[in-house]
Amino acid sequence: MNDRPGDGSEKEPRADGMTVVSYLLGGLAFWGGVGWLADWAFGFTTLFLPIGLILGLVGAIYLIVTQYGRS
């Protein structure tokens, strides 16, 4: 977590690990869920579910890169 006890005046540490994991899981869960719902509504077996999973994963990775990749 934090390697040094500080007085808060140094760089702002954040709960990065948790956020990264929840981005990945949230992306997969939300867009995968949307894809699954679309499959269920339109009567496909598996068409939109993998598309949604991939979209969610790409979005999550994009978020991680833009939010945390600049440091």
Added chain:
Amino acid sequence: MSADVRTTLAAAGEGCQDPHIFNDYGCGFEAPTTSLFFPTPWLEFGLPATSGITKYTALLVLSVLLVAAFWFFTMRRAKVVPGRGQSIAELLITFVRDQMTRPGMGKKGDKYLPMMVAIFLFILVMNVMGIIPGAQLPVTSNLAFPAVLAISMYVLWNYIGIREHGFGGHVKGKLVPSGAPVWILPVLVPIEFISNFVFRPVTHAIRLFATMFAGHMLLAVFAAAGFYLFNPDAGGFLGVLSVGYSGFALLGFLVFTGFELFIMGLQAYVFVLLASFYIGEAIEGAH
């Protein structure tokens, strides 16, 4: 043997005259189940969705009294030159400030320090109830207690964010990632929403609950195994072997009791640290 282990063994020994290894009845080892976490109520109200007065309630009240008594007796006559009790209390406050609230919130977070110190000590005492002989049930191994604490932190986080930045500013700061083009936002905003508003409070509660639950289960398995494997009446080589097995199980029990103490402190620390991070983020606004 504590009351906890005895009830475990009573549950395990049903339908078996002599619940030990190498006996003549041929009954196997029955591991403790999740019934450990549903103690028999001492007093039932008969209302739906209530559990009545159980061991959890008693230990919760005891924890509250212990924490209150600690502060009352250490800070009752606070002096500039602290005595022994006051030194301990001030050490605790400084520890929480330097290790948890300052990294998360900076100097602005010092006004939330009293709350954080109280929550830290409260969670720590509730966790440590798991290895106090006689109690031996961590209060936080019941999802209700971490959930209420996490929900209150979540409400506070939203309240502070809305107070500092207005409702629109708070929601926008938490949902719209900075530096992303507009056309990609429909993909990102739901992910941010799930991540920040759903998973965050859920994991905040479950992290504490699951570690306490698993640790208590582990200790119960070791204790029950130590009891089950102990059978010197089997005679000869088998008797010696069973006592050796039992010794290993009880050694594991002792080792993991120490390990649990470490985990209990760590989880209280992590809970307060994450609460500090979240509130610090709410004060800051856009991330």
